[in-house]
Amino acid sequence: MNIRMKNEKEWSLKEYDHDKAAALAKELGISEFIAKLLVIRGFDNPVSAADFLSPYDYSFCDPFLLQDMDKAVARIKTAIQKGERILIYGDYDVDGISAVSALYLYLHSKGANVCYYIPERLTEGYGLNNCAIDKFAAAKIDLIITVDTGITAFSETEYIKEKGLDIIITDHHECPEVLPQCACAVINPKRRDSLYPFSELAGVGVVFKLICAIDGVENIRSLCEKYLDIVSLGTVADVMPLYGENRRIVTHGLTALNKGEHVGIGALLDCALPDNSGGQRRITASTIGFAIAPRLNAAGRIGNVKHAAELLISNDAERASVIAQELCALNRERQAIENEILTQAIEKLEAEFDFEKDRVIVLCDDNWHQGVIGIVASRITEKYGLPSILVTFSGENGKGSARSIQGFNINDALGACEKNLLKFGGHEIAAGLSLEKSKFEEFRTAINDYARDIITDEMRVMHVSADCEIEACEIDLDHASQLSLLEPYGNMNPAPVFILREAVVSNITPIGMNKHLKLTLTKDGKNYIALYFNKNPDDFGILEGYTVDVAFNLEINEFRGNRSVQMNIRDMKISGDTADYINRQAKDYLRAIATFAVSKENLPDMQAFRSTFVYLRTASKQSGELDIGKAAADISHEFSINVTPCMLNIMFDVFAEMGLVKFERNTLNDIDFTLPDVEGKVNLESSKFLTKLKNSSY
Structure with a gap:
């Protein structure tokens, strides 16, 4: 029996032909490590693999x-x-x-x-x-x-x-x-x-x-040198597949960008990524995606789009610096607007959306910024695993942005509802639309009716597609350096995802104002540094000492001339002895509620009840989402007692029976709870459930 964590992602490992990888390595004189990754990507013969590994040539189509x-x-x-x-x-x-x-x-x-x-x-x-x-x-x-x-x-x-x-x-x-x-x-x-x-x-x-x-x-060589720095920006930002000509375009473009000769882009990078390390900044496709593109886009979303074009055209360093600072300021403003809309949208969603019945999140407001709702729709789709459509109205007409999940063509869905729309258009994953306010509810019903038989529960599960498992001894600078042969990364050529099995979490340190985590993972006697971006420590659900499987990208961290290997975590699952323990605890709890038989180790005493109730009232502000495993460990540490996950689940049932807690289980390890106002004292010893457990304990 495996206990599924809330919002746990499905992992899949790609299959590949080991003999083809070995033959490819021998034929091209490359390591089996790289050959394996090439075969996984579909470049399983010397001709296609050699072409993929030669993006610096100038063999463009006529x-x-x-x-x-x-x-x-x-x-x-x-x-x-x-x-x-x-x-x-x-x-x-x-x-x-x-x-x-x-x-x-x-x-x-x-x-x-x-x-x-x-x-x-x-x-x-x-x-x-x-x-x-x-x-x-x-x-x-x-x-x-x-x-x-x-x-x-x-x-x-x-x-x-x-x-x-x-x-x-x-x-x-x-x-x-x-x-x-x-x-x-x-x-x-x-x-x-x-x-x-x-x-x-x-x-x-x-x-x-x-x-x-x-x-x-x-004149192709000189044209590449003159223009592919700019051409690579749009190619990456528009999420075009990075194979074929696009791979050559972006490769040559990044070479030009790293020479640092473009005045406008250099000014933007100086503003967006001030280099305090004393080393040379390395620009990758990822740099375009997270540093350059959002700032250029900000001009089109909430500012004067002509400033972005002027920046790319300008040869005046002073003017370029001024524009770059304006674009960075606009991007910060865009981020603030985006976060405000996201908060409002989630509040509306939690109040209006029927998670059992509906399959497409459709929300509207009169005050949302039209230039930002598309980004917010993307974040909502990522968070909830469902297509989302956000509409902002001005008077009686509104404009909206739609984002979808794999397997659900949002443009086709809009086409099925076109009688409710004034206009629509887009692609399988993203689209735009306009409609009259009077048609909004009818449209929301229609698109959910269309989606109900198409979007399955399986489609809603987030996936991590990993290339292969890796041994701890392969997490080194040599292997990380070899991966540069596969760059640039992007759509249809993602950075390789590796899986490391049964590492121990030795240290957890919040960084970046508690927005991210820095972990030390231990495997085979060696420590490895791992970063987990956008992971809040309060909802991490994994503790120091846990054994975990890790899906990650392997990268090189360069700081002040020093190079070290770094794991950037994509996902993490409890495994090994830790998973066995949690599974045993879940089985013990299920047996307890079915037969009332419980071990004395898992039977709570009054001190455990008192400590847990104090913890719930103070640590979680009397309501919220609770990770059972983490909470049990926190209570044990804070009050110097032994509280197991099974015991904590039992205590919640007793609290609920006696009217002290209201809760809903998301999984056996995750609940949402509130503490209602209760007058007078409550005698937990009078709980029928607790009495039966005591009588059947062993």
């Missing part, structure tokens, strides 16, 4: 394999030669901002009469709009080039043609069956008639192909 590329190049070259006014129109996310910046820098370097326009998220929304087009016509723009947008802009392209302007569409989103007919060219690797061998380019990746086509593929 840009002219993209449909309409020849038409686009011809029209742009004509515009440059004639001095026509070119306007680049982009999206307000990092992909769009970086696409605008890269194309602007390139065309400007060629002497083009070029400007750019990025719509405001709150006032204009996504994509082309007629009001903006009117401005372009009045400004005598001759050619519009869209980046990261435009593939569904049918009426807008017709309006552009009516105004006498030309338009070239470059995009990477899913294509409709019929493309906009009024464009000079429509470049999209997802076109149904596409001959291009790689369809997963970001919007800025499509722009890079356009730049290569205009300049000539013979």
Whole structure:
């Protein structure tokens, strides 16, 4: 019998062919450690594995394999030669901002009469709009080039043609069956008639192909050096799969970023990650994801998006520093707004959501910030393991953001409810929508009716997919250094996850204002440092001395010139002797409530009752969620008595019988409780349950 912890994640280990890994190691002259990880990732033959291990070459696909590329190049070259006014129109996310910046820098370097326009998220929304087009016509723009947008802009392209302007569409989103007919060219690797061998380019990746086509593929090396630092930003931020061309784009981009020559990005990193270690800062795809992208996105969410583009275009170090500080301040403001909305959303959810009946969390408010609700929806989905939709209303109309879980296509779900919506669009995991306030409740009912037969309990369980188990002796600098061969990490090429079995937790230290934990794990006589981010010590549920299995990423920590191996924990489970003990305690408790037979070790006396009640009243503020194992250990330590998990479960039953506690069990090791107001003294000796246990104790 295994006792499942609340919100415990399912672990899965990938299978692989050991013989293929050994053969691959011999053929390529690499370690079996790396060969094993390559085979697990599907690169199980020398050709595919060698290609994966060679992301620094320049074997990019021919840009002219993209449909309409020849038409686009011809029209742009004509515009440059004639001095026509070119306007680049982009999206307000990092992909769009970086696409605008890269194309602007390139065309400007060629002497083009070029400007750019990025719509405001709150006032204009996504994509082309007629009001903006009117401005372009009045400004005598001759050619519009869209980046990261435009593939569904049918009426807008017709309006552009009516105004006498030309338009070239470059995009990477899913294509409709019929493309906009009024464009000079429509470049999209997802076109149904596409001959291009790689369809997963970001919007800025499509722009890079356009730049290569205009300049000539013979100049690919210099183009990579000049533009892939910016191109890599949008590719990573838009969570594009990091294989094929994207792997080469990001690899070359990170090389450029680590040279530190880009004025704007350097200023942003100096502000976001001030380097106090005295060493050289190493920029990875993760740096883009957690340090650069959120700050660029903050401009589009709650500030002036043009500042983000200006930062990427600027060569003025002083101006770049000012903008970088503004973006960092905006990001801090965004974080505060996000946390406030998250708190409000969880309160609404706990009050309104039927966890037994409903499968999609749908919440609304009149005061939520439209630019932030998508991030909050992601956090709610991660926390509860369910799709979530957050809507903010302004007057009678509202806009919303949806996030989903694996196996539930949120865009299809919105399509099934389109009669309740004004507009929707997106992908399998994320989408946007708009609707009338009067349709909100009907929409909430409809999408839950749709989801009820699709989302199973199994789909709601969070998963950790591990590459392989690892021995403690392999947790060293040599193996951690070898992992750099697999970088850059990202979508479809995640950092390897390893499992270490039956390590002992020797020390637990809260860090980062109690937001994170630093652990010392002991295995085979050696100690290993492990960090557990976003894990509050109060709800950790694991104590010093516990034996655990650990799922983790293996990394190198560099500080003041010193390099050490570090485990970054993804998940942790009680195992070994500790798991056996907890399972025995659970069995003892189940036997006690079924037969009233209990060992004297697990039978509480009055001192145990008094100490436990004091603990509940003071430590947990008379209500809350309680980890039985941790609470039993805390009470034992605080009051110098022996309280077992079985004993604590029994005491809760006695307290409840006598009206001292109200509680609900989430699992045998996790309960939610409250202490109601009770007048007068209560004689626990009069408990019928306790009396039966005493009479049957052994």
